[in-house]
Amino acid sequence: MSITVTLIAQIIAFLVMIWLVNKYLWAPLSALMEARKQRIAEGLSASERGKHELKLAQDRSSEILKEAKDRAAELVAQANNRSNEILEEARNNAKAEADRIVAAAKAEIDSEVNRAKEQLRRQVSEIAVAGAERILKREVDAKAHEAVLADLVAQI
C-alpha cells in the first residue's frame, strides 16, 4: 500500500471515467431533464392560458346571453306596442265605418223624406185641383189655368 505507478494508471482511469460519465450519463440525462422542465413549464403556462381563455369565453357567453335577453324583452315590448296600435287602429276604423254608415243612412232618410214631401205636395195639388173642380162645378180648363195651377202647386 504505497504510492506506485498504479496512481498514474488510476488518474488516467479517473479521467476516462469522468469523460464517459459525462458522455453517457450526465449530458443526455440532464438535457432530457431540462427538456422535461421546459415541457412542464410550457404545460403549466398553457393551462394558465386555457383558464384565461375559458374565463374570457364565459364572460362573452354571459354577455351574449344578456344581450339576447335584452333583445327579447325589447321585441316583446315592441310587439305589445304594435298590438295596441293595431287595436287602436281597428277601433278607429270601426268608428269611422260606423259614422259613415250612420251618415249614409241619414242621407237616405233625408232623401226619402224629400221624396215623400214631393209626392205629398203633388197629391195635395191634385186634391186641391179636384176640390177646385168640384167647387166650380165645371171643369176647369187645365190648359187655360195651367199657370194658376202651377203657381198653386208651388205655394203648397
Place this chain on the structure above:
Amino acid sequence: MAAENSGGGSVAYIQHHLTNLSVGEGFWTLNIDTLFFSILLGAFLVFLAARVGRALQTGAPGGMQNVFEAVLEFVDGQVKDSFGGKATNLIAPLALTVLLWVWLMNFMDLIPVDLLPAVAHGLGIEHLKIVPTTDLNTTMAMALVVFALTVFYNLKVKGVGGYIKMFLFHPFGKFFIPVNVVMTAIEELAKPISLGLRLFGNMFAGELVFLLIALLTLGATFSAALLIWFPLQVVLDLAWLIFHILVITLQAFIFMVLTIVYLGMAHTDIEH
C-alpha cells in the same frame, strides 16, 4: 481459509488480505486487482448509463432512469448550492462520477472478505484485494485530479497574479508574507492529501474490521467454543455490514462534497 497455525496465522491472514495482486517492483508496481476492479466497476456504471441513455423517456421515467435522475438531481443541487449557477460544465459530471464510482468501489467492501480471494485462490491467483478504495493509489489519484483542477481554476478565475496574491496575503494580511506563504501552501496541500487519505483510511479500516471479525473463527475446528464464536461472528459481521452501508455512502458523499467545495473555493475571488 487457508491458515494452518492459529498463532502467527492471524497476522499472516491479515497481511495476505492486505497485499495487492501486482506486477513490477518498487515504484513501478502495478496493482492489477485495483485497476481491474475499478475499471470493471467503471465499465459497469457506463454500461448501465448507456443502457438507460438508449431508452430515455421524457414522460414517465421508470426503473434505472429514475435512480439516475434522482442521483443527478441531488448532485446538481449540491453543485448549485456551492457555485450558485456559475459552475462550468465540468464540475457537475465530475461530482457525479466521484459519487457513483467511489460508491461502487466502496461497495466492494460489503462482499464477504474471503469470497473473491478464495475464488481467485482456486484459479491460482495468490493475492487479491477487491476494494479499489482501500488502495491509496486510487484515492490519491482522484484527490490529485481534484487538486490539479483546483489549481487550474484558481489560475483561470483569479489569474496568475491573483493566485500568487492568495499565497502572499491570505490569512494574515501583508505584514506576514513569509508566514502567509507557508500557511497557504500547507492549507492548499492539505486539501488533496486529506481528501485522499480520508477515503483510504475509512475504507481500509472498514476492511480491517471485517478481517478481524473473520478472524474469530479462523482455522477453528469443531468444538464447544465454536458454538459461542460462530454466532458472535455472524452477529458482529451483520452489525458491521449494516453500519458499513452507511459508511461507504457517507464517504462517497463526503468525497463528492469536498470536491465540489474545493473547486468552488477555487472559483471565488478573494474579496480583500
